[in-house]
Amino acid sequence: xxxxxxxxxxxxxxxxxxxxxxxxxxxxxxxxxxxxxxxxxxxxxxxxxxxxxxxxxxxxxxxxxxxxxxxxxxxxxxxxxxxxxxxxxxxxxxxxxxxxxxxxxxxxxxxxxxxxxxxxxxxxxxxxxxxxxxxxxxxxxxxxxxxxxxxxxxxxxxxxxxxxxxxxxxxxxxxxxxxxxxxxxxxxxxxxxxxxxxxxxxxxxxxxxxxxxxxxxxxxxxxxxxxxxxxxxxxxxxxxxxxxxxxxxxxxxxxxxxxxxxxxxxxxxxxxxxxxxxxxxxxxxxxxxxxxxxxxxxxxxxxxxxxxxxxxxxxxxxxxxxxxxxxxxxxxxxxxxxxxxxxxxxxxxxxxxxxxxxxxxxxxxxxxxxxxxxxxxxxxxxxxxxxxxxxxxxxxxxxxxxxxxxxxxxxxxxxxxxxxxxx
Ligand code: HAM
Numbered sequence: 001x002x003x004x005x006x007x008x009x010x011x012x013x014x015x016x017x018x019x020x021x022x023x024x025x026x027x028x029x030x031x032x033x034x035x036x037x038x039x040x041x042x043x044x045x046x047x048x049x050x051x052x053x054x055x056x057x058x059x060x061x062x063x064x065x066x067x068x069x070x071x072x073x074x075x076x077x078x079x080x081x082x083x084x085x086x087x088x089x090x091x092x093x094x095x096x097x098x099x100x101x102x103x104x105x106x107x108x109x110x111x112x113x114x115x116x117x118x119x120x121x122x123x124x125x126x127x128x129x130x131x132x133x134x135x136x137x138x139x140x141x142x143x144x145x146x147x148x149x150x151x152x153x154x155x156x157x158x159x160x161x162x163x164x165x166x167x168x169x170x171x172x173x174x175x176x177x178x179x180x181x182x183x184x185x186x187x188x189x190x191x192x193x194x195x196x197x198x199x200x201x202x203x204x205x206x207x208x209x210x211x212x213x214x215x216x217x218x219x220x221x222x223x224x225x226x227x228x229x230x231x232x233x234x235x236x237x238x239x240x241x242x243x244x245x246x247x248x249x250x251x252x253x254x255x256x257x258x259x260x261x262x263x264x265x266x267x268x269x270x271x272x273x274x275x276x277x278x279x280x281x282x283x284x285x286x287x288x289x290x291x292x293x294x295x296x297x298x299x300x301x302x303x304x305x306x307x308x309x310x311x312x313x314x315x316x317x318x319x320x321x322x323x324x325x326x327x328x329x330x331x332x333x334x335x336x337x338x339x340x341x342x343x344x345x346x347x348x349x350x351x352x353x354x355x356x357x358x359x360x361x362x363x364x365x366x367x368x369x370x371x372x373x374x375x376x377x378x379x380x381x382x383x384x385x386x387x388x389x390x391x392x393x394x395x396x397x398x399x400x401x402x403x404x405x406x407x408x409x410x411x412x413x414x415x416x417x418x419x420x421x422x423x
Pocket of ligand 1: 081113115131281283301302305306
């Protein structure tokens with residue numbers, strides 16, 4: 001056992017799997033970038049009160065899972081458990097909402113939740129997220145959902161599902177909450193569940209334990225208690241999703257672990273991931289900005305789990321990020337050849353060709369082994385003869401054939417053949 005190990009529940013990505021991780025992260029962010037969302041780089045830690053107020057004191061994420069510490073100036077800070085509260089704080093602080101609305105932003109990076117680690121549930125988790133703030137147009141809800149769906153589809157994922165519902169608003173939810181509370185009061189529930197119901201009755205709806213679940217068959221549902229505005233809004237969102245050809249499933253019992261959601265709320269789950277099947281989720285949060293001291297602007301966004309999306313790709317057997325790490329591998333077999341190789345390597349890379357070389361003066365056999373391991377389809381071999389003749393040998397690793405090229409022409413030739421192959 002090595003003396004130091006990564007903290008418990010923290011996944012690391014190193015080659016070759018890290019290339020799949022990067023591919024997934026890029027694919028998750030691509031549709032939003034393509035749709036004109038601007039990038040925001042957020043602090044990894046923030047004022048603890050921002051999360052308490054923004055995400056909600058009663059949520060597990062805030063009450064049980066935050067990494068909170070006091071800094072040297074006696075301030076209470078927390079590692080960010082999610083990205084939405086920070087984005088909203090930044091919009092208010094930097095007055096980003098004073099220009100054209102909606103403000104559309106995307107972000108990516110690590111988030112921290114002290115959960116019990118298991119397959120797909122980590123203490124440092126990676127997300128790609130977007131937030132569209134300052135608009136309650138239902139077409140914007142559909143855009144956000146469509147961008148997530150497009151990201152998964154671009155990766156080639158098939159075995160996932162979109163669950164959708166509306167959680168109502170500040171007008172209709174309190175009345176529904178009361179109806180639900182009265183319903184729950186008649187059930188046979190243990191003390192911890194009653195306490196949970198008192199804190200947030202909606203969360204009891206999500207209880208999977210049979211002794212609770214079996215009593216919830218007739219539970220009143222939010223979707224049946226929406227006010228006229230929320231109902232219209234939800235109907236429009238679904239209409240726009242149909243226009244965008246996105247498929248979903250009605251999920252009237254969908255409960256999310258964060259308190260800020262209002263109206264449209266959604267979750268993507270993957271059927272091969274077992275208990276931790278949520279690969280992404282999001283929704284509207286119409287009261288959030290006001291609750292952290294900003295104007296009363298509404299917003300909607302998502303957070304897509306990069307770690308779990310990678311697991312989903314692997315579970316579906318998708319070859320994301322596969323392929324050689326370089327296009328060309330240079331093998332020098334004399335001291336003079338090493339000088340030629342270093343020059344050639346710089347030229348290749350400048351020409352946009354991914355290239356590496358054999359270091360350590362390992363001789364032809366050892367260097368060819370390294371070339372083979374690199375997976376490069378072409379290997380440039382330079383020995384004493386080649387240095388004297390100012391040429392190189394280019395070996396095609398698939399066909400095993402070898403061809404001499406002049407030092408002058410080799411970069412152009414390699415570039416041409418790599419471009420031809422990629423077309
Ligand atoms: P969330 O549902 O808490 O939403 O997290 C989004 C995604 O992050 C999840 O669907 C899951 O894929 C991944 N995730 C969460 N916790 C873990 C974990 N412990 N291990 C691995 N992956 C995890 C949010 O965070 C909201 N901020 C999303 C949002 C943005 N809503 C509106 N705007």
